[in-house]
Amino acid sequence: MPYRRLPKTNQARLRSLRKAVGMGEMVNLYELSYSYKLWEDAKGFLTRYERALFENKQCSEKQFSTSKKQQEIARNARMYISHFIQVLNMSVIRNEIKREQKTLYGLDSENNLVPDLTGDENLIKWGKNIIEGEQKRLLQGGVPIYNPAIAKVRVHYDIFLEGYNNQKVLQNSTSRTIESISELNKEADTLILNIWDEVEAFYAHLPIEEKVNNCKKYGLIYYYRKGEIEMDDNE
Numbered sequence: 121m122p123y124r125r126l127p128k129t130n131q132a133r134l135r136s137l138r139k140a141v142g143m144g145e146m147v148n149l150y151e152l153s154y155s156y157k158l159w160e161d162a163k164g165f166l167t168r169y170e171r172a173l174f175e176n177k178q179c180s181e182k183q184f185s186t187s188k189k190q191q192e193i194a195r196n197a198r199m200y201i202s203h204f205i206q207v208l209n210m211s212v213i214r215n216e217i218k219r220e221q222k223t224l225y226g227l228d229s230e231n232n233l234v235p236d237l238t239g240d241e242n243l244i245k246w247g248k249n250i251i252e253g254e255q256k257r258l259l260q261g262g263v264p265i266y267n268p269a270i271a272k273v274r275v276h277y278d279i280f281l282e283g284y285n286n287q288k289v290l291q292n293s294t295s296r297t298i299e300s301i302s303e304l305n306k307e308a309d310t311l312i313l314n315i316w317d318e319v320e321a322f323y324a325h326l327p328i329e330e331k332v333n334n335c336k337k338y339g340l341i342y343y344y345r346k347g348e349i350e351m352d353d354n355e
Contacts, residue, residue: 122332122342124320126312130173130301132341133308137166139339140315153338154318162311169304176297183290190283197280198237200273201247204254205234207265217262225253240284247277316340 127133144152144159152159209232211217222229226249236242254270319338323331332342
């Protein structure tokens with residue numbers, strides 16, 4: 121004997137609601153297999169649910185597309201910051217820059233290692249340190265480092281930082297739509313359960329196969345145990 125199972129995904133909820141509301145638009149009030157009040161509630165909710173899912177889709181797609189571009193921007197910024205630090209270290213080795221001045225950049229004066237630049241947070245930290253450190257050294261009368269010049273590093277860092285902040289805005293927008301849908305799903309599940317209960321009660325007097333096929337028209341989802349033959353849903 122087939123058994124029903126409430127939808128577990130957003131798209132499954134949407135399909136079920138559309139079928140239930142759609143049947144209410146196809147038949148007259150007296151032929152509807154669940155209450156008109158419940159149909160009105162479901163119809164109004166469906167509009168809100170579709171809008172929320174659409175907004176989530178838009179936010180997710182925009183976040184994904186800009187994320188790929190931002191990865192390339194971050195790669196360039198990381199390269200310029202790394203190259204600047206390497207040139208700085210070579211200048212120290214050649215005694216062109218005093219070793220103790222490396223502390224102006226937040227760097228360890230006792231080694232010539234490039235700090236960890238993986239991850240956005242490290243890139244933000246070291247980009248800021250390098251730009252501010254070079255400004256401090258120049259104010260002390262130091263000769264500018266070239267290839268890359270700090271102006272070039274700043275351009276790529278600023279582009280990265282702007283993209284990073286935009287990504288955060290998009291992530292927050294996507295998170296808000298997800299939270300909104302999560303709340304709406306509670307209402308969706310209650311509506312679907314009530315509709316399904318009323319529809320099944322309406323067709324309870326019919327033979328199993330006929331009952332199931334009629335209920336499926338209203339979006340009810342049935343599963344069959346191993347060995348059972350699935351009934352034709354007449355769609």
